[in-house]
Amino acid sequence: MAAGPEGAEGIVVRPAEEGDLPELLAIYNHEVANGTATYDLEPATLAERAAWMAAHDTGEAALTGTHPLVVAALPEDGRPGGRAAGYASLSPYRGKGGYAATVELSVYVHQDIRGRGIGTLLMRHVICLARANEGIHVVLSVVDSANAGSIRLHERLGFVEVGRVREGARKFGRWLDDVTLELVV
Ligand SMILES: CC(C)(COP(=O)(O)OP(=O)(O)OC[C@H]1O[C@@H](n2cnc3c(N)ncnc32)[C@H](O)[C@@H]1OP(=O)(O)O)[C@@H](O)C(=O)NCCC(=O)NCCS
Numbered sequence: 001m002a003a004g005p006e007g008a009e010g011i012v013v014r015p016a017e018e019g020d021l022p023e024l025l026a027i028y029n030h031e032v033a034n035g036t037a038t039y040d041l042e043p044a045t046l047a048e049r050a051a052w053m054a055a056h057d058t059g060e061a062a063l064t065g066t067h068p069l070v071v072a073a074l075p076e077d078g079r080p081g082g083r084a085a086g087y088a089s090l091s092p093y094r095g096k097g098g099y100a101a102t103v104e105l106s107v108y109v110h111q112d113i114r115g116r117g118i119g120t121l122l123m124r125h126v127i128c129l130a131r132a133n134e135g136i137h138v139v140l141s142v143v144d145s146a147n148a149g150s151i152r153l154h155e156r157l158g159f160v161e162v163g164r165v166r167e168g169a170r171k172f173g174r175w176l177d178d179v180t181l182e183l184v185v
Helices: 018-034 046-054 059-063 118-131 148-156
Strands: 012-015 069-074 081-093 102-109 136-142 161-173 173-184
Touching: 012 059, 012 118, 018 046, 018 069, 018 102, 069 118, 081 118, 102 118, 118 136, 118 148, 118 161, 136 148, 148 161, 148 173
Parallel strands: 102 136
Antiparallel strands: 012 069, 069 081, 081 102, 136 173, 161 173
16 A cells, blocks of 8 residues: 555545445455454455445445444545545444444554554544434444554543453454443543
């Protein structure tokens, strides 16, 4: 990926579009193969990620929907709307009706351009969307306990740890603990 300018200047957060799917798939599958941000063990297919995207609010609907999917776009790439270099989503949290006002946040930034504030930008954007949405009361994130950067990022934005599952998942031949962080909006 073209590195672009240092820092997050020029990066625009906008609603996801169908054309972002290949970049979003590549960003996610890099973490499936190399990290513990996701406990998926097998790479997602384009069809699976298309279904995931379809379960979110994209385009104009991302501005007011309860399950927005937004991307951080690199405008210097020349593609209309810019190429997606990261994304954040607020996904449905469990299917039961009582959980309808709770959403689960995910945030991923392309591995080549981390540490420049793009994750912070994406998080701030979806938190603003959540605060503006009367249908959302709680934002949860489930983060691997070893992901200190992500946990710090969440805490800096007001999230509070509300629980831990010890050895609830297994990846790369070891047991993993996850941490649930909550923001009441
Ligand atoms: C977590 C993640 C989204 C942060 O995105 P980012 O653009 O690197 O974030 P920022 O530049 O805004 O920095 C946020 C924090 O990340 C950490 N960070 C800095 N440089 C980093 C780097 N090169 N790689 C990873 N994390 C870094 C920092 O600790 C920073 O916090 P600090 O400013 O208090 O030190 C990104 O590392 C990522 O996509 N990781 C893989 C997926 C993941 O873990 N998602 C979160 C769980 S759902």
